[in-house]
Amino acid sequence: MKGTDNQILNVSILGSTGSIGTQALEVIDDLKGIKDIRVTALTGNSNVKLLEEQVRKYKPQTAAAADEKSAAELRLRLADTDTKVVSGEDGLIEAASADKTDMVLSAIVGFAGLVPTMHSIKCGKDIALANKETLVTAGSLFMNAVAENNVRLLPVDSEHCAIFQSMLGGKRAEVSKILLTASGGPFFGRSRGELKSVTKADALKHPNWTMGAKITIDSATLMNKGLEVLEARWLFDVDIEDIEVIVHRESIIHSMVEFCDRSIIAQMSLPSMKHPIQYAFTYPNRLPSPDKPVSFSDLAEMTFYKPDEETFRCLALAKKAGKTGGTMPAIMNAANEAAVAAFLSDKIGFLDIADIVENTMNTFEAKQNPTIEEIIETDREVRTQICQHC
Numbered sequence: 001m002k003g004t005d006n007q008i009l010n011v012s013i014l015g016s017t018g019s020i021g022t023q024a025l026e027v028i029d030d031l032k033g034i035k036d037i038r039v040t041a042l043t044g045n046s047n048v049k050l051l052e053e054q055v056r057k058y059k060p061q062t063a064a065a066a067d068e069k070s071a072a073e074l075r076l077r078l079a080d081t082d083t084k085v086v087s088g089e090d091g092l093i094e095a096a097s098a099d100k101t102d103m104v105l106s107a108i109v110g111f112a113g114l115v116p117t118m119h120s121i122k123c124g125k126d127i128a129l130a131n132k133e134t135l136v137t138a139g140s141l142f143m144n145a146v147a148e149n150n151v152r153l154l155p156v157d158s159e160h161c162a163i164f165q166s167m168l169g170g171k172r173a174e175v176s177k178i179l180l181t182a183s184g185g186p187f188f189g190r191s192r193g194e195l196k197s198v199t200k201a202d203a204l205k206h207p208n209w210t211m212g213a214k215i216t217i218d219s220a221t222l223m224n225k226g227l228e229v230l231e232a233r234w235l236f237d238v239d240i241e242d243i244e245v246i247v248h249r250e251s252i253i254h255s256m257v258e259f260c261d262r263s264i265i266a267q268m269s270l271p272s273m274k275h276p277i278q279y280a281f282t283y284p285n286r287l288p289s290p291d292k293p294v295s296f297s298d299l300a301e302m303t304f305y306k307p308d309e310e311t312f313r314c315l316a317l318a319k320k321a322g323k324t325g326g327t328m329p330a331i332m333n334a335a336n337e338a339a340v341a342a343f344l345s346d347k348i349g350f351l352d353i354a355d356i357v358e359n360t361m362n363t364f365e366a367k368q369n370p371t372i373e374e375i376i377e378t379d380r381e382v383r384t385q386i387c388q389h390c
């Protein structure tokens with residue numbers, strides 16, 4: 001049976017030129033005739049050509065490029081349109097708080113997403129959250145702002161969308177544990193010795209998901225799962241000890257919730273980020289999707305393993321940062337972002353990523369109950385220090 005939803009949704013897409021952003025625009029196309037979703041703002045960093053194409057197709061009021069030179073070029077290219085082109089962090093903030101916008105899809109990669117997303121919340125916009133680094137680094141401030149401004153927060157990370165859906169199967173007080181699934185990445189089962197010589201090309205080959213470069217490397221080191229533990233801790237207000245990571249190679253179960261009666265509720269679907277994006281756009285309704293259904297009779301098997309936290313230390317380091325709290329998750333995140341950028345520029349090896357994160361966490365002291373300005377300053381200090389060394 002075909003469903004429809006008559007309510008118009010105005011969305012701003014922060015990071016529209018990225019993997020999540022482009023899939024979000026595909027979801028909007030897929031839903032044509034079923035749900036009317038209008039684009040109020042689009043943002044990118046330096047991919048001017050794609051941003052121009054998107055603006056010409058979706059006709060937003062505002063387009064922002066974080067990079068000033070790219071914005072100047074975009075302004076020239078779009079001179080014949082009605083779209084206002086803005087630049088830099090102020091431009092991202094303007095795009096994030098456009099008057100008409102009902103919902104902001106936060107899909108900028110990394111810490112750069114924090115300030116614009118916080119602005120959206122303060123302007124009362126509902127948030128579809130893909131950018132996990134915002135919650136990791138400023139979880140307490142972020143969740144307080146969500147509550148104070150009474151906005152809806154819909155997780156777009158597939159695991160957190162699965163947990164959100166599974167939570168609907170019981171009451172919050174009845175939850176005993178979250179079972180967070182992980183694909184294990186391209187290097188599942190390898191020893192430290194075998195990881196010494198892996199290349200950037202090897203690390204960018206994810207078995208189940210096609211994603212931006214940074215999250216793909218995070219998946220290979222298992223830092224992505226560490227970030228997701230902290231993301232789940234804030235989104236669902238659970239202790240880190242009550243989040244169990246399980247490697248599930250097939251990525252069919254996107255995560256599960258165990259309730260106090262030992263009943264476990266899971267969300268399953270073939271791996272596609274279009275599912276959580278669509279769910280965020282249509283919640284609380286479900287609308288038809290062109291995604292293929294799971295065929296259980298064609299699935300050879302579903303496997304489950306304990307993660308190897310000794311070889312893939314980033315998972316353990318992220319949990320440790322979460323338990324320390326304060327600015328430590330921001331220290332850990334900045335070290336990871338700087339190390340991943342250095343790895344992607346062929347300046348360091350794969351195993352150096354975890355070493356840099358660990359050394360940085362040992363060097364910097366965490367400050368408890370930080371303000372947003374202190375978190376931003378911590379991020380800057382950590383990056384500056386790491387950039388001096390690699």
Ligand code: NDP
Nearest residue numbers: 015017018019020044045046047066108109130131211212
């Ligand atoms: P991509 O690298 O594909 O895209 C990132 C987007 O952010 C692009 O639009 C890019 O612009 C923009 N951007 C990059 N740097 C800046 C900056 N300094 N200031 C403003 N904008 C910037 O990332 P993904 O789409 O893969 O990931 C986005 C977020 O979603 C990440 O936080 C990731 O962890 C999360 N996520 C992603 C998933 C996925 O399947 N891809 C799954 C779950 C979560 P430009 O193109 O011009 O460089």
